[in-house]
Amino acid sequence: MWQLDPETIIxxxxxxxxxxGIVLGAVIPAIMEGMAVKKALDGIAKQPDAANDLRTxxxxxxxxxxxxxxxxxxxxxxxxxxxxxxxRFF
Numbered sequence: 540m541w542q543l544d545p546e547t548i549i550x551x552x553x554x555x556x557x558x559x560g561i562v563l564g565a566v567i568p569a570i571m572e573g574m575a576v577k578k579a580l581d582g583i584a585k586q587p588d589a590a591n592d593l594r595t596x597x598x599x600x601x602x603x604x605x606x607x608x609x610x611x612x613x614x615x616x617x618x619x620x621x622x623x624x625x626x627r628f629f
Contacts, residue, residue, distance in 0.1 A: 548623050556618065557615045557618050557619050561611065561612065561615050564607075564615070565608055565611070568581050568605065568607050568608040572601055575597060575600050575601065576597065577603075577605065579593050579596075590627065
């Protein structure tokens with residue numbers, strides 16, 4: 540069996556955690572954005588007079604959803620390049 544030092548094991552675990560985090564952090568907001576667009580287009584199709592209000596609300600909600608994905612990216616980059624676990628344990 541392999542004899543890995545603890546620093547290598549923590550590095551591997553943080554890389555795997557970063558992979559899982561970025562996948563979930565990209566997929567979930569993308570699904571939610573698609574659902575928001577679908578609902579907004581349904582609302583615009585049913586009530587064309589309210590299109591301006593729906594469009595404004597949609598753009599604000601899309602910005603908030605996208606900022607969630609950007610925050611996930613920021614946290615993943617911190618974990619990958621400034622790994623606090625290595626300093627804490629070693």
